[in-house]
Amino acid sequence: xxxxxxxxxxxxxxxxxxxxxxxxxxxxxxxxxxxxxxxxxxxxxxxxxxxxxxxxxxxxxxxxxxxxxxxxxxxxxxxxxxxxxxxxxxxxxxxxxxxxxxxxxxxxxxxxxxxxxxxxxxxxxxxxxxxxxxxxxxxxxxxxxxxxxxxxxxxxxxxxxx
Numbered sequence: 001x002x003x004x005x006x007x008x009x010x011x012x013x014x015x016x017x018x019x020x021x022x023x024x025x026x027x028x029x030x031x032x033x034x035x036x037x038x039x040x041x042x043x044x045x046x047x048x049x050x051x052x053x054x055x056x057x058x059x060x061x062x063x064x065x066x067x068x069x070x071x072x073x074x075x076x077x078x079x080x081x082x083x084x085x086x087x088x089x090x091x092x093x094x095x096x097x098x099x100x101x102x103x104x105x106x107x108x109x110x111x112x113x114x115x116x117x118x119x120x121x122x123x124x125x126x127x128x129x130x131x132x133x134x135x136x137x138x139x140x141x142x143x144x145x146x147x148x149x150x151x152x153x154x155x156x157x158x159x160x161x162x
Contacts, residue, residue, distance in 0.1 A: 063082045
């Protein structure tokens with residue numbers, strides 16, 4: 001186990017001696033020098049990373065989600081932010097599949113997920129599989145509209161022959 005020196009030792013100038021730590025080398029100074037981490041001491045005495053100028057610490061990690069259809073047999077690999085929602089994933093899939101987001105149902109680990117659920121909170125990791133199903137109510141509506149269009153397309157027959 002390595003004993004971490006007090007925060008004051010992190011901010012001392014290089015002109016002072018580096019004696020101390022393991023083998024006469026100040027490990028914290030070496031780590032800070034190597035990683036170029038800027039530290040600050042908060043009023044309560046807590047040592048934290050200094051925030052960047054833009055306010056965000058790190059870029060959001062992108063993950064690859066494998067989306068497969070229930071019975072269609074096709075599979076899409078979609079790259080999305082790890083903190084995105086299932087609704088965001090539906091929007092990306094609508095571009096690839098042609099289904100509107102309201103016509104899609106996404107299942108992960110056997111459960112249908114809501115549009116507001118975040119991927120990382122549901123446990124979706126890189127190269128995980130999500131199942132895409134078309135909403136049954138929408139498919140029924142489509143079948144009804146196509147059968148009605150076929151009926152309307154049939155020419156009318158006269159009932160009375162002259």
